[in-house]
Amino acid sequence: MANIRDVADSAGVSVATVSRTLQQPERVSPKTRNKVMAAVQAVGYKPNLMAVKFRSGKSHNLVVLVPTVANVFFARVISGMQEAAAELGYSILLANTLGNSEIESHYAKMVSTSQADGLIQLRAHNPFDASMVNDNGLLPMVNACEVIDDGQYPVVSLDNRAAAKAMTEHLISLGHSRIAMIKGPNSSPLTQDRLAGYQDALTQAGISFEENLLFPGDFTLQAGYNAGETIACLKDRPTAVFCENDETAIGAMQAFKQANLHVPNDISMAGFDDIAFSAFVDPPLTTIAQPAEEFGRTAVTLLVDLLNGKIRKAPKVIMPFELIVRESTGKALG
Amino acid sequence: MANIRDVADSAGVSVATVSRTLQQPERVSPKTRNKVMAAVQAVGYKPNLMAVKFRSGKSHNLVVLVPTVANVFFARVISGMQEAAAELGYSILLANTLGNSEIESHYAKMVSTSQADGLIQLRAHNPFDASMVNDNGLLPMVNACEVIDDGQYPVVSLDNRAAAKAMTEHLISLGHSRIAMIKGPNSSPLTQDRLAGYQDALTQAGISFEENLLFPGDFTLQAGYNAGETIACLKDRPTAVFCENDETAIGAMQAFKQANLHVPNDISMAGFDDIAFSAFVDPPLTTIAQPAEEFGRTAVTLLVDLLNGKIRKAPKVIMPFELIVRESTGKALG
DNA sequence: ACCTGAAATGAAAACGGTTACATTTTAAAT
DNA sequence: ATTTAAAATGTAACCGTTTTCATTTCAGGT
Numbered sequence: 001m002a003n004i005r006d007v008a009d010s011a012g013v014s015v016a017t018v019s020r021t022l023q024q025p026e027r028v029s030p031k032t033r034n035k036v037m038a039a040v041q042a043v044g045y046k047p048n049l050m051a052v053k054f055r056s057g058k059s060h061n062l063v064v065l066v067p068t069v070a071n072v073f074f075a076r077v078i079s080g081m082q083e084a085a086a087e088l089g090y091s092i093l094l095a096n097t098l099g100n101s102e103i104e105s106h107y108a109k110m111v112s113t114s115q116a117d118g119l120i121q122l123r124a125h126n127p128f129d130a131s132m133v134n135d136n137g138l139l140p141m142v143n144a145c146e147v148i149d150d151g152q153y154p155v156v157s158l159d160n161r162a163a164a165k166a167m168t169e170h171l172i173s174l175g176h177s178r179i180a181m182i183k184g185p186n187s188s189p190l191t192q193d194r195l196a197g198y199q200d201a202l203t204q205a206g207i208s209f210e211e212n213l214l215f216p217g218d219f220t221l222q223a224g225y226n227a228g229e230t231i232a233c234l235k236d237r238p239t240a241v242f243c244e245n246d247e248t249a250i251g252a253m254q255a256f257k258q259a260n261l262h263v264p265n266d267i268s269m270a271g272f273d274d275i276a277f278s279a280f281v282d283p284p285l286t287t288i289a290q291p292a293e294e295f296g297r298t299a300v301t302l303l304v305d306l307l308n309g310k311i312r313k314a315p316k317v318i319m320p321f322e323l324i325v326r327e328s329t330g331k332a333l334g
Numbered sequence: 335m336a337n338i339r340d341v342a343d344s345a346g347v348s349v350a351t352v353s354r355t356l357q358q359p360e361r362v363s364p365k366t367r368n369k370v371m372a373a374v375q376a377v378g379y380k381p382n383l384m385a386v387k388f389r390s391g392k393s394h395n396l397v398v399l400v401p402t403v404a405n406v407f408f409a410r411v412i413s414g415m416q417e418a419a420a421e422l423g424y425s426i427l428l429a430n431t432l433g434n435s436e437i438e439s440h441y442a443k444m445v446s447t448s449q450a451d452g453l454i455q456l457r458a459h460n461p462f463d464a465s466m467v468n469d470n471g472l473l474p475m476v477n478a479c480e481v482i483d484d485g486q487y488p489v490v491s492l493d494n495r496a497a498a499k500a501m502t503e504h505l506i507s508l509g510h511s512r513i514a515m516i517k518g519p520n521s522s523p524l525t526q527d528r529l530a531g532y533q534d535a536l537t538q539a540g541i542s543f544e545e546n547l548l549f550p551g552d553f554t555l556q557a558g559y560n561a562g563e564t565i566a567c568l569k570d571r572p573t574a575v576f577c578e579n580d581e582t583a584i585g586a587m588q589a590f591k592q593a594n595l596h597v598p599n600d601i602s603m604a605g606f607d608d609i610a611f612s613a614f615v616d617p618p619l620t621t622i623a624q625p626a627e628e629f630g631r632t633a634v635t636l637l638v639d640l641l642n643g644k645i646r647k648a649p650k651v652i653m654p655f656e657l658i659v660r661e662s663t664g665k666a667l668g
Numbered sequence: 669a670c671c672t673g674a675a676a677t678g679a680a681a682a683c684g685g686t687t688a689c690a691t692t693t694t695a696a697a698t
Numbered sequence: 699a700t701t702t703a704a705a706a707t708g709t710a711a712c713c714g715t716t717t718t719c720a721t722t723t724c725a726g727g728t
Contacts, residue, residue, distance in 0.1 A: 001448075003684055014708045019686060029694095029706060046466075049447040051684040054388040055713055061427075069416075070409045070610070078403050082430040086437065091444070093395075094428040096416040103420065110425070113383040114335075114714095132380075221614045254614045276404070277611055280555045280588045337714055348678045353716060363676060385714035389683055448684095 002043040011039035022047065061116040062303060063093045063107050067123050071219065072275040073245070073292055074122060077145065080296025081120070088304050090117075099123070108132060111139050118303045124148045124189045140306050144299040146190040149316070154302045156295060156317040160190055163288045163321040164197025164242070167270050170286070170323060171240045172205045175332035176268060180213040180238040182227045182248050194244050194272070213238055217248050224251025231267075232259035239267060239332045246271035246278045246287055253281065253328070264330035274324055283327035291319050336377040345373035356381070395450040396637060397427045397441050401457050405553065406609040407579070407626055408456060411479065414630025415454070422638050424451075433457070442466060445473050452637045458482045458523045474640050478633040480524045483650070488636045490629060490651040494524055497622045497655040498531025498576070499538075501604050504620070504657060505574045506539045509666035510602060514547040514572040516561045516582050528578050528606070547572055551582050558585025565601075566593035573601060573666045580605035580612045580621055587615065587662070598664030608658055617661035625653050 008015045013032060021028045021036040028036070039045075053059050062085060066074050078094065085092050093116055095107035108127035110116040118140035121127055124147055128139050144156045171179050181198055184191040195214075202209050215230060217223040224247060231241060232255055243249035249271035253263055263269050263283055271278060274289035298317055305311050342349045347366055355362045355370040362370070373379075387393050396419060400408050412428065419426050427450055429441035442461035444450040452474035455461055458481055462473050478490045505513050515532055518525040529548075536543050549564060551557040558581060565575060566589055577583035583605035587597055597603050597617055605612060608623035632651055639645050 004686095005684080015685080016687075016709080017707060020707090023686080027706080032706080046446050048388075048684055049444070049449045050384070050388045050391075050393055051448075051713095052686080053449075054382075054384045054683090054715090055685050055687095057384075057713075059384055069403065069412050070406070072404070072406065072409075075404045075406075075409055078428075079430050082403075082428070086440070091427050091449075093425050094412075094416070096413050106420070110383070112380050114385075115383045115387075115425075221610055225614060250611065251614050254616060254618075257616045276555055277584065280559060280585050282588060282591045282616055284588075338716095339714080349715080350679080350717075351677060354677090357716080361676080366676080382714055385683095386716080388685090388713090389715045389717095391683075 001048075002045045003048070004045070006043045007036065007039045007045045010043050011035045057114070059115055059117050060090050061093050061110075062090050062300065063095060063110050063116045063119040065095050065097050065104055065107060065119065065121045065123065065127060067097055067099055069094070069096050072247070072277070073273045073290070074145075076275075076292035077122065077296040077299075080293030081300050082296075083293070084297040084300035088300065090300070090304065097123070101125075101127075105129065108139075111141075117307050118142070120144060120299050120303055122146065140303065142299045142303040142306065144295055146188060148189070151314055154306060154311065154314045154316070156298045156302060156319065158290055158319050158321055160193035161197035161200065163272070163323075164194035165201045166197075166321070166323050167242055167272070167286075167288055168198045168201030169205075170325065171242065171268060171270060171329060172201060172207070174240075174268065174329060176238075176240040177205075177207050177332070178210075178213065178236075178238040178240070179207075180215060180231055180241045182215045182217045182224060182241060182243045182252060184217060184219050184244045184248075186216075191244060198242060217244065219245050219247060221247045221251040221254075224248035224253075225255045226251075228252030228255025229259070232256055232261055237267070240270070240329070241267060242270045244272055246273045246275045246285060249285055249287070249328075250277065250281055253285075263328050265333065268329040268332070270329055279326070286326045286329040287324050289322040289324050295319060335382070336379045337382065338379070340377045341370065341373045341379045344377050345369045391448070393449055393451050394424050395427050395444075396424050396634065397429060397444050397450040397453040399429050399431050399438055399441060399453065399455045399457065399461060401431055401433055403428070403430050406581070406611070407607045407624070408479075410609075410626035411456065411630040411633075414627030415634050416630075417627070418631040418634035422634065424634070424638065431457070435459075435461075439463065442473075445475075451641050452476070454478060454633045454637055456480065474637065476633045476637040476640065478629055480522060482523070485648055488640060488645065488648045488650070490632045490636060490653065492624055492653050492655055494527035495531035495534065497606070497657075498528035499535045500531075500655075500657050501576055501606070501620075501622055502532045502535035503539075504659065505576065505602060505604060505663065506535060506541070508574075508602065508663060510572075510574040511539075511541050511666070512544075512547065512570075512572040512574070513541075514549060514565055514575045516549045516551045516558060516575060516577045516586060518551060518553050518578045518582075520550075525578060532576060551578065553579050553581060555581045555585035555588075558582035558587075559589045560585075562586030562589025563593070566590055566595055571601070574604070574663070575601060576604045578606055580607045580609045580619060583619055583621070583662075584611065584615055587619075597662050599667065602664055602666070603662040605662075613660070620660045620663040621658050623656040623658050629653060 007018045097103045104127040112132040122145045142154045147155045147157045215227040271285045271287040274287045278285040341352045431437045438461040446466040454476050456479045476488045481489045481491045549561040605619045605621040608621045612619040
């Protein structure tokens, strides 16, 4: 492969002139500029970006830790990240962590070994350990979607508590008072916030909270289906089910159908995320829309600002949500 | 940040010895090894991987061009790639191209500028142009899922023609003879192969092919829904619909439901891909299962072999498919 | 104790750019 | 024509590693 020296020789100038021609053309006379450009073509020069990155100390890579790319919501977030990163001249190193700390560590290490300039974490977990932290303290990271809100890192999240409250209020306004909830993993702050919002709405409406209307889940279709089967068999069945994400709701609806329960006549269903499928299931799912792509874009923008020293105190960005009422929720009967 | 020279000074040895201690410990006496290790700890040394990659000329990055990460099937493929790449010591630079040639070019250029060692393309399109190709000819690439089969690059694909034929035969065996097809984009070889398989089965069964049973689509839920609406209104309605992917089928089923058509009693539905949702829609979808994660793993393995010169002639790997019969297909009535 | 080959270590070049600094060329002002 | 500042270009150091080659140390055989 031709290098910058070959170009310099071919053009009869110094390597510095070649570099300047390519980086800051205005600092070079038009005459030599043409000579150099011609030489670049002649020898088929393509700059070794690895060398540039090494020399400049900036990799222009961003690591993204995503719990699972198979989750449709995350797929949208990633899509937004890609877009913003491309605009800002960064590339995304995507890590599908599957919640595995070892994988997280492996990729987090890329930041401390100069392979990436910063990291975006979509889970409420600090992937850096003592061995990675460098002299000057914190490593550049932005926490998005599901966040640890300790003020150390910039954060972009949703007011999950308010959103869950809004959805629960919607169900209450339809006359429901026995409202079940299929949760996410208990360890997730996101689950706790949504649970809190659910309780807020109950309390405000004077409905007492019942522990046994809570069902475990893990954001997958299968978990939703399992919980749905359980709920369908309950003697004192709830009249509405609020699921912590759409996959869970879709799984549960399928279980209800197989149990010959009609949604929403027998039981109302609500989800969270507004993934594309939710508008195309039967019945179309009432849910909370999150600006997923915008989450990704914001996280990247924030991280790049952080890298450029444009951020003093870790900002906290709260994204807006929207209650999308479709046909899976209806008046409570009986 | 401490560098290798700091370690050398702290340990009282040369930088060469430090490098050897870290790369090939057996080439260094146990005594100095300990000294060096202690010094590494003492100064908090973390090798600058950017420098290593630059020096070695190997980035250990692989670019993956995916038409859209929002497609659930591709998400699974990517997941498999991640896994294999991690095992082999490579990182994935993911590019969400959205079919945009400019984005493809941008990322493809990473290979010619030494930012990545090779590329995996999930679309039937050569992302390299004349400006990227280097002296020694072809750039390292593997083409997976939807492929251009010109023998230039290693390929990992499915026998889409055989799979489509198998599905069509299944429908025919249930007594269907008016079988519609909702296609993917016409430009896609994948679409052409599946169409050919569909025709193979018809021909074999002595059923004449009708051009007007073909409906356009683009692999999205919405396109499926649109086609479904059209089909529902047909005077001479087909009794079965074979969709080129599951999203399309799910979209179309929703349209049928809104038109009060029962699946499979009024109309049988078949998909392709076996995405997770397909088992949880109503009714569960008959489809063709593709080993998506295995696609990704194989593509990465093949690319790494190619990079290591372990491949002479571009291999062609054909992955197995499986017909998954669920409840969306039934006997033709009437 | 001495020689010899192997093992361990060190010195320095190399990878391919960027950039601070030095030098030359150019154009404008006298 | 001469001076002078600005513009253009060149020289060489530098980024942090790896690796070749030279040198030193070591252990084993006489």
